[in-house]
Amino acid sequence: MSFNNQRLVLHCDADSFFAAIELRDRPQLKNLPVAVGGRATDRGVIATCNYIARKFGVRSAMSTAMAEKLCPNLIVLAPRFSLYRQVSEEMHGIFSNYSRCIEPIALDEAYLELDSDDWNICAEIAKDIQRQIESSLAITVSAGLSRNKFLAKLASEWNKPAGFKIIRDEDVAQVMSQLAVGKIPSVGGKTKEKLAKLGIVTCRDLQQQSLDFLTQHFGVHGQLLFDRCRGRDLRTVKNTWIRKSISVERTFSNDLVRDDEISAALNSLVGLLDERWLRLKSGYLAKSLFVKIKYSDFSLTTRESAFSGYIHSGEHFSPQQQLQLTSTAKTLLTSALSVKNASIRLLGLGFSVHQGDQKQMNQTDLFM
Numbered sequence: 001m002s003f004n005n006q007r008l009v010l011h012c013d014a015d016s017f018f019a020a021i022e023l024r025d026r027p028q029l030k031n032l033p034v035a036v037g038g039r040a041t042d043r044g045v046i047a048t049c050n051y052i053a054r055k056f057g058v059r060s061a062m063s064t065a066m067a068e069k070l071c072p073n074l075i076v077l078a079p080r081f082s083l084y085r086q087v088s089e090e091m092h093g094i095f096s097n098y099s100r101c102i103e104p105i106a107l108d109e110a111y112l113e114l115d116s117d118d119w120n121i122c123a124e125i126a127k128d129i130q131r132q133i134e135s136s137l138a139i140t141v142s143a144g145l146s147r148n149k150f151l152a153k154l155a156s157e158w159n160k161p162a163g164f165k166i167i168r169d170e171d172v173a174q175v176m177s178q179l180a181v182g183k184i185p186s187v188g189g190k191t192k193e194k195l196a197k198l199g200i201v202t203c204r205d206l207q208q209q210s211l212d213f214l215t216q217h218f219g220v221h222g223q224l225l226f227d228r229c230r231g232r233d234l235r236t237v238k239n240t241w242i243r244k245s246i247s248v249e250r251t252f253s254n255d256l257v258r259d260d261e262i263s264a265a266l267n268s269l270v271g272l273l274d275e276r277w278l279r280l281k282s283g284y285l286a287k288s289l290f291v292k293i294k295y296s297d298f299s300l301t302t303r304e305s306a307f308s309g310y311i312h313s314g315e316h317f318s319p320q321q322q323l324q325l326t327s328t329a330k331t332l333l334t335s336a337l338s339v340k341n342a343s344i345r346l347l348g349l350g351f352s353v354h355q356g357d358q359k360q361m362n363q364t365d366l367f368m
């Protein structure tokens with residue numbers, strides 16, 4: 001079998017994403033069956049659920065009424081989409097530390113083209129991404145590494161949650177021969193039924209069929225079936241992710257209380273943001289500065305201040321910018337603490353960004 005694509009593809013998929021975020025913020029529900037979705041009385045449906053609820057047969061897209069019948073103790077939480085979008089953005093921000101080519105598939109799922117064809121290096125990158133997401137976002141992702149998108153996705157689904165699997169070139173023949181045709185994305189119920197009527201249940205069965213035979217029965221879809229059952233997929237990873245922010249944060253082992261410790265923490269975050277900003281490829285403009293505070297009771301607050309000038313990525317902050325950023329961050333922090341002055345568990349600092357044109361790139365004044 002020959003492979004045109006030299007670079008390896010990593011598929012990352014957060015485990016029961018919405019439910020995981022809700023459980024992270026409500027640890028007291030951790031050992032209970034929990035779902036996120038609409039209310040049964042409003043004919044709501046389940047968006048996602050945790051693995052305990054899945055044991056009762058609860059599934060995504062099931063009516064909440066049905067889910068509650070299967071699992072009478074099911075806790076159904078209302079979705080908080082703006083929070084999920086924010087966590088998704090942070091997760092993609094982590095991906096962007098490891099790959100310059102990211103194709104998001106859903107809020108919680110993306111393909112990454114890795115800059116290497118070395119399986120061991122790429123496996124370490126995958127594990128690093130998993131660790132970093134778990135430590136900074138407190139959710140888990142499953143990851144699959146392979147030669148193409150189809151195989152990478154197959155690998156990430158292999159042993160969820162928090163799973164990691166590699167399908168190497170030499171494993172492809174064996175993996176595919178045992179795979180049920182229904183595991184090929186785009187083989188839906190109807191195609192599966194039609195295949196079954198032709199006596200085709202596994203990918204091995206499918207491999208016995210000629211391209212002519214498959215095209216005759218499935219039209220243009222025939223080529224896809226012919227390729228996928230052999231583990232072939234020529235689709236490339238398209239870099240379609242648009243960065244909206246960049247940030248750094250620190251969780252403190254002892255909550256911050258005193259002004260001088262808060263101030264020192266903020267100064268060190270400005271330094272970290274400077275490093276991240278330098279490493280980010282050029283072409284991004286910062287629109288505003290935000291601070292994020294998580295208090296010891298886990299409540300979260302953010303404050304944001306827009307710039308009227310521009311600061312562009314790929315360079316260090318100038319000493320003047322450094323001073324201005326620090327002073328703005330302090331003002332934002334003071335404003336947040338004037339509403340709620342409690343001990344601080346986590347501090348974050350970042351920019352909302354957009355990709356800039358050359359005219360804007362020439363203006364470097366900050367807070368004009």
Ligand SMILES: [Mg+2]
Nearest residue numbers: 013014015108
């Ligand atoms: Mg997922």
